[in-house]
Amino acid sequence: MSNWPLKTKLSIDLSTPGHHGYSFPKADVPQAPAPGKNCRSTKINLPELSELSCVRHFTRLSQQNFSIDAGMYPLGSCTMKYNPRVNEVTASHRGFTRLHPRTPAKYSQGALKLMFELENLLSEISGFSRISLQPAAGAQGEYLGIKMMRACLTDRGETRNKIIIPESAHGTNGASAAMCGYDVLPLRSNEYGLVDFAQLDELTKSGDVAGLMITNPNTLGLFETEIQKICKLIHDRGGLVYLDGANLNAMMGITRPGDAGVDCMHFNMHKTFTTPHGGGGPGCGGLGVSKTLIPYLPTPTVEKIPSGDDEYVLVENEEKSVGKIKDYYGHFLMMVRAYTYIRELGARGVKKVGEDAVLLANFIRKDLEGHYDIPFPKTCMHEVVLTDKFQVKNGVKTLDIAKRLIDEGFHPPTTYFPLIVSGALMIEPTETESLNMVEEFCNTMKLIAKEASEEDAFEKHFKDRPRHMAYARVNETLAARQLKLTWKDLK
C-alpha cells in the first residue's frame, strides 16, 4: 500500500471555491421563480474540487485498500473468491443500467428473462423448487426465510413463538429471528461440533417450536451428516427448517441442500457467486424455497407466459404472499453478474468449484497440523477452524497472529468466530487461489507459529503489528470514546 504524503487529507480540506468535477446539460427552459418558504437557507459544506483533484483524491484512497485483486483473503465463511471482470462488463450494458424498474414488461424482456433464467440456475444448483431474488443481501434473505416460515405456520393455524438457533450460528440469524417476533432458543453443539440431536429432540418435544435455523456446512466447516434426520424431526414436530447458505461454496455440484428436506435457504451472491464485495456491500441475497413455502413468496414474481414465445412478465402475488421486503425486485445489477458467472462455469465448472474449495481447505488442515490446535482435526469442508491454544501459552493470541499476517501480505482470516471455540481462526482459501498461493499462506502460518514459540515472542515478533504498512495499529478505543463521525466533529 502506498505512502502518499497527502493521503490523510479529507476531500473537504482539498477544496477550492469555484472548482467542480461535473458536466451536465444546462436547462434550456425559462428559469422558474425561486422557491418560497421551502428554500434552503444554509449552504451545504461540500468540497469543491476539479475533476483531476477528485480523481487523484479517490485514487490515493484506493491505494490504501487491501483487495482480492492484490492479495489473498483466507476469511472463513466469506468466500472471498476472484471477482471476474467479464461480470463487470456485462453488468454495465446500457440495457441493464439505464432500465427503470417500472418499465413496462414489453420493453424490459431481457431483464425479466435474465431473472427467470437465474432463478432456474439457482434452483438446479441448490435443489429448491423456487427462488426469490428480492432480498438485498444475505441478512435480508434470512429475514425473508423466517418471515415466510412464520406465514406458513400462521396459515396452518399455528402460533409458535420459538426458533432454535445453534450457538455456532452467525450473528444475523438471531437478529433476523427477533425481527420476525421470535424468541431464540440456543442449541449446543455436540463434541464433534455438530448439532446435538438429543438436545434438539428435547427442545422440540413441547410442540411450540416454529423451526430451526441451521448452517450447513456449519461454522466449523463440518457437514451435518444427520441433516435429513434433523429436518424430519423438525417436520414431524410441526416446524420448518431454515438453512444459512453462507457456506454454499462447499456444496457446489456436490450436494444440494434442497434435497435434504430443508424448507428454505438464503444465498449470498457476493460469496458463492462472485458479485464483488465493494468494501462492504452491496450484497445480493436470494432465497430458495421448498414446495411448502411457494405460496408465501414475496411479490412480484417473474413468470414465463405459458402460451407465449419466450415472453416474461411480473405477477403480483397477493393472496398468501408475505408482501414486499425490498423495493422492486432485488439487486438486479448484481444478478447480472451472478448470471454471467454461472453461465460461464457450466455444470462441470460448478462441480469443480465445490471440489477445489474443499480440497484446498483440507490441504491447509493437513499442512498446519501440529503447528496449530485444530479442534476438529479429522475432516473439513471448504473451511477449517484453528485456535491459538498452542500459542497462547507463550503469550501470543489470535489477534496477534491476525495482525502479524498483514505484514506478510495476507489479509487475516476470520477471528474469534464461531464463538463456541475460544480464540478461533477460521480459514477459507476458496477455489480461485492456486495451490502455490495456498502453500505460501501455509508456509507463512508455519513461520508465525515458529515465531510464537520463541522466547520473548510477543515483544520480538508480535508487538505493534502491522509494522510495515502505511498505517500502524488503529486505535479503535479512541474512536468509540470520542465518536467523531463527520468532518464537522473535527473542527
Next chain:
Amino acid sequence: MSEIRPELFYTKEHEWIKKTNNPKVFQMGITDFAQSALGDVTYLELPELDSTISQNDVVGSIESVKSVSELFAPLSGKVTARNESLLDDPSPLNSSPYDDAWLLEIEITNESELSQLLGPEAYASVAQ
C-alpha cells in the same frame, strides 16, 4: 492473575459488593477480571437514580470496542447513588475497578440475598 480484594463480596457475574457506613446501603462495581475480559470500556449505561431494581435483573450495560456486557443487579433495592462521572468517562473501569470506578449504591430491601454473595475464595474459583 486478576486482582481480588479480600474485604469485598462477589457475584458469579464478576461484580463486587462493598458495605458502606449505612448497614442498609451497599456499593457495587465490576471486578478486575471483568474489566480485563471486556477490554477498553467505551460506554456505560446505568439505571436511573431512585429506581427500584430486583436481584438478577439486567439494569445496565458496559460497552467496549468489541463487546457489550450486561450489568446484573446483585441485590434488590433502590438505587441511591450513581457514579455520574463514569458516564462521561468510563476509563477508570479499566484502571481502577475497585476504587474510582464504583458504579452504584443500593439501599437493599431483602437482607437474605446477602447470603447468596460469594466470598473472595469462592469468587477466585469462578474467576479462572
Next chain:
Amino acid sequence: MSSRLVEPTDKECEIENMRYLPLTEDEKTRILEKCGVGSFEELTPNIPEELRVKGLLNLPSRMSEAELLETLEKLSSINKGAWMQNHLGQGVYDHTCPTWIDQILGRGEFLTSYTPYQPEVTQGTLQGIFEFQSMIAELFGMEVSNASLYDGATAVLEAVLMAVRTRKNNKPIVYISEGTYDNTRKILESCLPDMGIEVRTWWADPKSLESTPETFENDCGGAPAAIVLQSPNRWGVVEDWAGLDSVAKKENARSVAYVSHALSLGIFSPPGEHDIDIAVGEGQALGIPPGFGGPHLGLFCCKKADIRQMPGRLVGHTEDARGQQAFCVTLSTREQHIRREKATSNICSNQNLMALKAAMYMTAMGPEGLSKLGKGLRSRIFYLRTAIENKFKEKNIPHQVVQGELFNELTIMVGPKHSLWVDEKITQAQDQGILIGLDVSVPRSSGCVRGLNIAVTERHYQSDLDKLVEILGES
C-alpha cells in the same frame, strides 16, 4: 436455455475452467495423498451417499468469454426501455453521472475489497465512507449519518423500528403520510405488524396534496411512536418539514423525514433545519443508475444523542499508533455480529460501493453543482406544468395538474369519467418511443380516481417536454 456454440468435450471444459479454477489433476492427487485418502468421496465422509449429486447438474453448457459477452449483450439490447425518452420516476431516476466516477470506482481496490474490519489495510474504504457520512449529514442538515442502508424504503423501516425502541412508553403505532410511495408503504405493512407495530395514515389535503398539521387526526388514542412524512411526495409535491416537526412534538412522537429524492436537498430546506429526529432518504439520484431496481442507496441520519440506537455501520475518526489520522468502524456493539438477537437490526452490510459512488458524485458536484442541477430540474418541471395547463385550457381538457411546490415530478389527476385517459396516453407515448410516466393512485378525497405521474431529468430538453405536451393534448 439457448446458446449458439460448439459443445466442448469434458477435457476442454476442464481446461477452459482453469481461468477461475486453477487446481490441476496432479495437484488434486497430491492433496488427496497428503490427506491419506484415495478419492474426494473419502475426503468428505460426512456427506451421506444418498445426498451426493450423481454425475453433473443439469445446467446449460459452459460458454467461452466471447459467447458470454454476446449472450448478455443480446439480453441487454432487448430492454428497449433503456433507449426510450424516459419520464418514469417514483423514486428512481435516470440522472447523469460524470464518467470519471465509474472508472475510479471500478478500481480493484474499491471493487474487490472486503468489509473494513481490519482498519490498517482498509483506510481507503474507511476514509471514503467517513467523507460520505459527512456529506450526507451536511446535505440533510443533521448531526450524524450512518454508512448507508439498502435503500430508502428499508431506511424508513429502520427509522420506525428505532423510533419504537426509543419511545418504549408510547404506543407501537406509526403514522405514514398519504404521499408516501406505494412500494414503501407496502414494505412497512409487510414487516411492521410482525413486530407488533400498527401502520396508520396521515391523510393529505385533497386540494394541496400535502399532509399538514391540519389534516392530522385530532385524536390518535395515545401517543404514537413515530410519524413519517415523505417529501417530495409521490405526486411530486414538496411537503413542509416544519409541519412534521409540529405534529410530532404535539403528539410526543418521533419525527421521521423521508427524503425521496436526495437531489431535492440541493435547493430545498433539509430536515435538519426543522429539528427533525430521524431523517432518511433514497440516494439513487446521487450518481447511481436505475439498474432495473437495484442496487440503490438508503440514507439514514439522526441526532447524536440517539446514536447508540442507530442501525447500520458507522465509521469514526481516530488515529493510528504513529499518530496519523485514521478511521475505523465504530460502535459495532450495536450490530448483529456482537449483540446477535439483541442487535438494533439484522443488517450486516451497507451499500458500500454505492455509498462511495455517491461520495464521489457529491465531491464532483459540490454545493454549486447540486444547486444548479436542482434549479434546472425545477425549471423544467415548472415549464412542463405551465405548458400542460395551457394546453388543457386550450383544448378544454378538464384534468387537473398538481399545484404547489414541485421538484422534478408532477401528477395529472383525472376524474371518474376519464379513468382510461391515463392508459391511452401511456400507449400513445410508447408508440412514439416515449415512456411518458407512471400510473399513481390519488387521494380518495380529491374526487379524482387516477393520476399520471411524469418525471424530468437533466437529459430532457424543451423539445422533449413539448413533445409530451403534444401527446397529452391530443384527443
